[in-house]
Amino acid sequence: MKFTHLVLLVITTLVSISLFSQKNSVMTTKGTMLIMGGDCTNDFFISVFAGLVGSIESNIVIIPTAMEDKYIDSERDMDFLKKPFKDIGFKNINVVHTREFDVANSDSLNRILLSADGVWITGGRQWRLAKAYNGTKIQRSLKSLLNQGKVVAGTSAGASIMGDILVRGDSKDSTKMLGDYQTGFGFISNFAIDQHHIARNRQFDMFELKNKRPDILGIGIDQNTAIILNENKFRVIGKSYVTIYDATRWSEERDTIYPLEKNNKQFYTLSRGYEYDITKRKFISKKDREIASYDEEMIKNITGTYQQTEGLKYGQDLKIIVTFEKNDLYFEQSWNNAKYKVEYHYLTTFFRPNSISAYHFTKNKNGLINAFTFFQFQHGLTE
The missing domain is CATH 2.40.128 (Lipocalin)
Incomplete structure (x- = not known):
């Protein structure tokens, strides 16, 4: 065996050990998620949302529970909340919101949610979402919608809540990576999502979480940037970058994946157009593309x-x-x-x-x- 072939074999083996000695990250539902890094309630991302849900004729639900009460306690506030969606052309818009456990479990509220073709979860503080909906029918209804092949979108706090590990879920200190609310909605397992990532210089914060939970797949999504996740694969859209923390370092220039030693604080970024497989934990290159059937x-x-x-x-x-x-x-x-x-x-x-x-x-x-x-x-x- 030539020396170069031996080196490649060793690298491949190390990558395999790095990737598959960890718990899998996987979508626990079907459907499509539009996961946005913040500052995304604008024409571009709402139009993307409209295309994913079917059209502006579709029924959509906005969940503003991550926001402070003072911004969502009047009819005027509800009109302001709906305005960007109405401006695009949506006509069938409902709002689902409560802070009461019994109301979150009510048939009346969940009936509204289950009639939706798509759901948009706003920004704010993600612990408010966890407190209000974890373990309720609302959480189960959202999973049901996804399993029907429908769409759930979330921006900022609405993005972080989608994984099973809740980043910045402390009710008193938003800088804490793990706080008094540590569990998200669990649409993706063994997965943590941070947002406003580069804009707020959060690139190294994920290592605080990785030190405690080294097996998780962490991603950071910058403002005006999103991923569209479907069938355990996502594509980056928007203006900035998605940061990947998967215990490897990928270099496009060298076309190489470098396995990282334990506690090595490196990451890499993906710009728009690039795709990633969350189960295989690697960016999707030409040789990774799998042929799917069409009808x-x-x-x-x-x-x-x-x-x-x-x-x-x-x-x-x-x-x-x-x-x-x-x-x-x-x-x-x-x-x-x-x-x-x-x-x-x-x-x-x-x-x-x-x-x-x-x-x-x-x-x-x-x-x-x-x-x-x-x-x-x-x-x-x-x-």
């Missing part, structure tokens, strides 16, 4: 011509034509007049086999696929 309805919806509407560089006109021929999907690219067979990955993501290229499709606020983002690893085109 006739998807083919019907995806066939057509699409324009990339954002992230264009150097004046490029990026357009693709999607066709279905002899049971295969083909994408024809305007920028090089090339036609490629593509495979379905997950959640309207397609890729070219044996290629660094991927196509992320987006749905507009009316629920129609209307644009795409062409993404390449290793310094290629991104959003």
Whole structure:
């Protein structure tokens, strides 16, 4: 065996030990989560939410319980809460909120929640959500919605509550990583989410938690940034970065995953377009993409011509034509007049086999696929 092959074998073995000696992180529900790092109640993220839930005609519920009472105790406050969603075009908006255990267990409140196609959990303090809803029908109804394939979105405090480990859940000190409320809603197991991450210089705070719970998968999501999580995979969207704490260090430049020794305080970041597998605990490279099956309805919806509407560089006109021929999907690219067979990955993501290229499709606020983002690893085109 050559020395270089031996080194690669040792590295692969170390990575495997690092990744699989830990408890798994996994979605405990089906459905889709839009998990946002804060300052995300704006047109872009609400439009993404609308596309995920189906359209602006869908029924949505806002849960503002993380907020202070003074901001949600009047009809005027409720109108202010609904306004960004109404401005996008949503018409069927309800608010579910209580601080009373009995009310959280009431059929009347849960009936409203269970009628939703999507739920938006606001920012504030995440311990208020844990105190009000952990162990109640509200928590179970949210899981039920996800298991029906529906959408739960959360920003800031609404993001942190989605994991089973609650970050910054102390009711008196928001800087504590583990406080008097330590358990989130548990939509994802062995998982901790911090937010406002780079904007508030929180990059090293996660190690306080990792010192106590080294087996957890931790992520930090910056402001104006989010992940869309589905089938144990997520994609980064927005303007900034998602920080990964998975006991490895990944370098795109070197195309290498470095296993870290115990108590090594390193992390890495992913920008928009990059994807990550929470069960395998590694970013999704071209060789990691798994072919998923698609049905006739998807083919019907995806066939057509699409324009990339954002992230264009150097004046490029990026357009693709999607066709279905002899049971295969083909994408024809305007920028090089090339036609490629593509495979379905997950959640309207397609890729070219044996290629660094991927196509992320987006749905507009009316629920129609209307644009795409062409993404390449290793310094290629991104959003």
